Amino acid sequence: AQTVTQSQPEMSVQEAETVTLSCTYDTSENNYYLFWYKQPPSRQMILVIRQEAYKQQNATENRFSVNFQKAAKSFSLKISDSQLGDTAMYFCAFMKHNDYKLSFGAGTTVTVRA
Amino acid sequence: DGGITQSPKYLFRKEGQNVTLSCEQNLNHDAMYWYRQDPGQGLRLIYYSQIVNDFQKGDIAEGYSVSREKKESFPLTVTSAQKNPTAFYLCASSMGQGNEAFFGQGTRLTVV
Numbered sequence: 001a002q003t004v005t006q007s008q009p010e011m012s013v014q015e016a017e018t019v020t021l022s023c024t025y026d027t028s029e030n031n032y033y034l035f036w037y038k039q040p041p042s043r044q045m046i047l048v049i050r051q052e053a054y055k056q057q058n059a060t061e062n063r064f065s066v067n068f069q070k071a072a073k074s075f076s077l078k079i080s081d082s083q084l085g086d087t088a089m090y091f092c093a094f095m096k097h098n099d100y101k102l103s104f105g106a107g108t109t110v111t112v113r114a
Numbered sequence: 115d116g117g118i119t120q121s122p123k124y125l126f127r128k129e130g131q132n133v134t135l136s137c138e139q140n141l142n143h144d145a146m147y148w149y150r151q152d153p154g155q156g157l158r159l160i161y162y163s164q165i166v167n168d169f170q171k172g173d174i175a176e177g178y179s180v181s182r183e184k185k186e187s188f189p190l191t192v193t194s195a196q197k198n199p200t201a202f203y204l205c206a207s208s209m210g211q212g213n214e215a216f217f218g219q220g221t222r223l224t225v226v
Contacts, residue, residue, distance in 0.1 A: 006156075009154070033211075033212040035214070035215075042219075043202070043219065043220050044217065044219055045204065045206070045215075045217035047214045047215070050212075050214065052212065091156060091157060093215075095211070095212060097211065097212065098211060099211065100145045100162060100164045100208075100210055100211060101159065101162060101170070101172070102147060102159070102162070102206075102208070102215055103159060103173075104149070104156050104157040104158075104159075105156055106154065106155060106156035107156045107157075
């Protein structure tokens, strides 16, 4: 079974600063997909960013970028120029290629301070 | 509008009663999922379905049951066998392998 580990339960960052969230996963597969989802206080889950394991280039979406280290099985999320609206819980998720099972980590609560 | 709808938003039940949570999507997605969210434990997968009339157990299926008779619908029944049913339940759907999952707004179930 695949496991997704987020080792930081909570993080706090000053507005306009940068914060990095860690995620590690355990798999014997070579092809898979990784995701970061955001859950704001409304509890509506929103996709932040998606990475395909066979693509070496790190995915980027505006102020959000990832550092994908396949050999280390690490998939960290960097939020640049943090905004108050970034305050949310962030979840890392994993899906094997040729599978539909989508597994999540325990989440990291990010608080952006004004 | 296309989307995924969970109902009701809040649900109260007495201990020992079965209860069914509704999840409907009009996104024409093949895959559907049910997750349970508890404080500090993230999202734990209960059941998922790749296609109509087929579903697989997730990591915490005990005490739950599902059906997938229509592509649009994936109801979850919380049975009396579930020891700690009080939780926030999220339903999701996706096109499948490697694609983004879209989530409903969740159902908060409280068993008293």
